[in-house]
Amino acid sequence: MLNLIRKYNVQGPRYTSYPTVPYWDISAFSGKAWKETLQKSFVESNDKDGVSLYIHLPFCESMCTFCGCHKRITKRHEVEIPYISSVLKEWALYCDLFEEKPRIKELHLGGGTPTFFSPQHLEMLLKGIFRRAEIAEGHEFSFEGHPNNTTREHLQTLYDLGFKRVSFGVQDYSDKVQRAIHRVQPFENVKNVTEWSREIGYTSVGHDLIFGLPHQKIEDIEVTISKTRELLPDRLAFYSYAHVPWLKGIGQRGFKDEDLPGAEEKRRQYEFGKKLLTEAGYFEIGMDHFALKSDSLYKSFETQNLHRNFMGYTSSRTQLMIGLGASSISDSWYSFAQNVKSIEEYQHLVENDIIPIYRGHILTEEDLVIRRHILNLMCRLETSWEDPSLKFDELDLVLDHLKEMEIDGLIDTNYNQLNVTEAGRPFVRNVCMAFDLLLHRKAPEKRVFSMTI
Ligand SMILES: C[S@@+](CC[C@H](N)C(=O)[O-])C[C@H]1O[C@@H](n2cnc3c(N)ncnc32)[C@H](O)[C@@H]1O
Ligand code: SF4
Numbered sequence: 346m347l348n349l350i351r352k353y354n355v356q357g358p359r360y361t362s363y364p365t366v367p368y369w370d371i372s373a374f375s376g377k378a379w380k381e382t383l384q385k386s387f388v389e390s391n392d393k394d395g396v397s398l399y400i401h402l403p404f405c406e407s408m409c410t411f412c413g414c415h416k417r418i419t420k421r422h423e424v425e426i427p428y429i430s431s432v433l434k435e436w437a438l439y440c441d442l443f444e445e446k447p448r449i450k451e452l453h454l455g456g457g458t459p460t461f462f463s464p465q466h467l468e469m470l471l472k473g474i475f476r477r478a479e480i481a482e483g484h485e486f487s488f489e490g491h492p493n494n495t496t497r498e499h500l501q502t503l504y505d506l507g508f509k510r511v512s513f514g515v516q517d518y519s520d521k522v523q524r525a526i527h528r529v530q531p532f533e534n535v536k537n538v539t540e541w542s543r544e545i546g547y548t549s550v551g552h553d554l555i556f557g558l559p560h561q562k563i564e565d566i567e568v569t570i571s572k573t574r575e576l577l578p579d580r581l582a583f584y585s586y587a588h589v590p591w592l593k594g595i596g597q598r599g600f601k602d603e604d605l606p607g608a609e610e611k612r613r614q615y616e617f618g619k620k621l622l623t624e625a626g627y628f629e630i631g632m633d634h635f636a637l638k639s640d641s642l643y644k645s646f647e648t649q650n651l652h653r654n655f656m657g658y659t660s661s662r663t664q665l666m667i668g669l670g671a672s673s674i675s676d677s678w679y680s681f682a683q684n685v686k687s688i689e690e691y692q693h694l695v696e697n698d699i700i701p702i703y704r705g706h707i708l709t710e711e712d713l714v715i716r717r718h719i720l721n722l723m724c725r726l727e728t729s730w731e732d733p734s735l736k737f738d739e740l741d742l743v744l745d746h747l748k749e750m751e752i753d754g755l756i757d758t759n760y761n762q763l764n765v766t767e768a769g770r771p772f773v774r775n776v777c778m779a780f781d782l783l784l785h786r787k788a789p790e791k792r793v794f795s796m797t798i
Pocket of ligand 2: 404405407408409412413414416456457458491514
């Protein structure tokens with residue numbers, strides 16, 4: 346195993362999209378082309394599957410120094426109302442592009458910290474969104490709550506608005522690690538929010554854990570998972586810490602590179618964590634994600650209906666996802682588009698009736714085929730090119746890249762099918778990289794991705 350880790354621990358994408366953001370062809374992108382693909386996707390899917398909405402709420406009261414998300418640290422809650430007005434305005438700009446009301450199948454509030462906003466303001470935001478939409482049957486609404494500031498009122502208000510899923514950022518329970526990442530968060534807080542969610546009626550409560558954090562040791566993983574077992578969340582993200590200090594405005598600091606566990610230690614932490622989680626009844630449904638068998642994510646995995654997009658793994662498979670808010674990414678299946686990251690610029694553009702996109706990518710025929718293979722691998726750990734629509738010109742090149750992985754026992758291939766083996770699961774990002782034709786054609790010039798292990 347150690348040899349494999351040394352061999353395959355390279356920089357690599359996490360494949361929440363294909364093409365990955367650094368490979369978007371920005372020169373071929375235009376607002377006009379984006380709107381056309383968006384409208385086409387809407388017509389094809391609104392009546393059938395409904396649409397997904399992602400709303401980015403970027404504020405946090407305090408900076409966690411491990412965090413790779415787009416956020417603004419502030420204690421000034423006056424920012425809430427103007428931001429909500431801009432999101433509603435942006436939503437109106439989108440709705441005006443469509444002939445009929447969007448049917449919302451999936452809605453996710455992410456951040457930043459959605460629970461930075463008061464329950465009343467979140468209600469104002471959501472009622473404003475719903476005013477211009479219909480809610481699809483079997484809808485799935487979810488949000489990210491911070492255990493230190495989620496109140497019972499937040500949970501009740503959002504539940505009454507149709508939210509049945511919540512995930513809480515836990516990361517690690519050790520004091521030493523919590524201090525290093527500047528996120529002191531007592532177990533009591535996590536226990537309270539988890540129990541309140543259950544009492545109110547949430548059907549899926551998730552916790553986010555991370556391994557590979559500064560000063561984190563295998564003993565900390567053991568303590569964290571044993572505390573997690575006490576609360577038994579329905580699903581768990583067990584993320585590999587992504588160290589990306591070169592990204593502007595992220596603020597990963599407050600610890601030294603030497604404080605981070607090395608790749609081999611990190612892999613041991615993952616293997617150990619996975620063993621403990623399996624003993625506790627969790628099933629690994631995809632990269633970094635575990636669920637109890639009673640959770641809808643597990644059921645989607647079993648029925649091969651798992652989907653992956655910028656929100657991570659989801660159980661609904663919608664074709665169109667509209668991202669609202671600063672830095673959000675939209676996905677029409679045929680194209681991606683990202684909003685400006687600066688909150689001021691975002692608000693300024695929206696107030697001037699401009700959809701605040703600043704970059705994107707229109708997928709080529711080849712991208713669309715590769716995208717399906719990468720989704721199959723990430724969601725089902727297998728792919729096949731038996732169906733002629735899944736064949737592509739450079740398949741032989743991809744198979745060449747996969748030869749060594751087959752010799753190393755990470756995958757099995759036969760005539761027109763590939764399966765990732767149990768031993769290959771930790772290397773699924775590497776398997777996807779073999780299919781990533783854009784990466785083969787041009788290696789990144791500087792560090793843009795975290796390490797695969
Ligand atoms: C937007 S944040 C969480 C929501 C909320 N602000 C909180 O902190 O509880 C979503 C999750 O992303 C994960 N995350 C953030 N930065 C990460 C990094 N550098 N590596 C791995 N996971 C990360 C954390 O587990 C975090 O809980
Ligand atoms: S982990 Fe959550 S609270 Fe901490 S900085 Fe990131 S988004 Fe904000």
